[in-house]
Amino acid sequence: MSTYIRNYLDRPGEDTNLYSGKSRNSPTPEEISQSIENMMEILSELTSLTPKVVKVSVMAQTEQDVLDLMNFTRGFKTLNPEQEYVTISMGKMGKVSRITSDVTGSSWSFASLDEASAPGQISLSSMKKIREILNED
Numbered sequence: 001m002s003t004y005i006r007n008y009l010d011r012p013g014e015d016t017n018l019y020s021g022k023s024r025n026s027p028t029p030e031e032i033s034q035s036i037e038n039m040m041e042i043l044s045e046l047t048s049l050t051p052k053v054v055k056v057s058v059m060a061q062t063e064q065d066v067l068d069l070m071n072f073t074r075g076f077k078t079l080n081p082e083q084e085y086v087t088i089s090m091g092k093m094g095k096v097s098r099i100t101s102d103v104t105g106s107s108w109s110f111a112s113l114d115e116a117s118a119p120g121q122i123s124l125s126s127m128k129k130i131r132e133i134l135n136e137d
Helices: 003-009 029-037 039-048 063-079 095-099 124-135
Strands: 017-021 053-059 084-090
Touching (some): 039 053, 063 084, 084 095, 095 124
Parallel strands (some): 017 053, 053 084
8 A cells, every 4th residue: 555545544533535646746757657557556556445535636748648547437437336536637638537527437527716726627617618518419
């Protein structure tokens, strides 16, 4: 079990929502590559602990990064339908993962009220417009 997860679980009296990711700390290309390569392992480890929510965010460097995370999420949600997942690819390329969260198996997405709190975050008003279009018959 990773040190981060072990430390998080050792906090008494808190709901167990497990999170793995980086946002504004500008990970190196090697760290990003490592995160994507280890995504199946990360999701497996977090899921095995049966938390309320598994949240994973990664900074997308390529279109394939975004598609991989979306595909992994769909697969894990199919295998673990009772588990809540929230996965997000950050950055401009990752916006599609925020828009299609319900298709990929994420329980929800994040939108900003004012300023974005993470790279690639979409405003609530834009998200509403996009979702209305996607939900049209």
